[in-house]
Amino acid sequence: MHDLRQYQIIQTEWNELTFLFVPLNNMVGLDQQLRQSVQKAFAQRGLKSRVTLKFKQVESIPRHKGSGKFKLIKSLGPPSDLDAIYDTRNF
DSSP states (O other): OTTEEEEEEEEEETTEEEEEEEESSOOTTHHHHHHHHHHHHHHHTTOTTTOEEEEEEOSOOOOOTTTOOOOSEEESOOOTTHHHHSOGGGO
């Protein structure tokens, strides 16, 4: 989208993604356009019912403290029961 200054996708839960976004200007309805666009893309790939999508407009997205780089995609970590879901020895 051309109306976004920045965005970041965060895996906040095992099957949940939160889209943080900073608008380029105060465009009315940008959050709804973004939501519809992302939900459509997920639905086309058969993921609509498998992933919960959340959207949050923010004033800025911080850079990584150590490297100073901007992380487009980040995870808050695997669930504590990951070993129970997958046998990680096969990866």
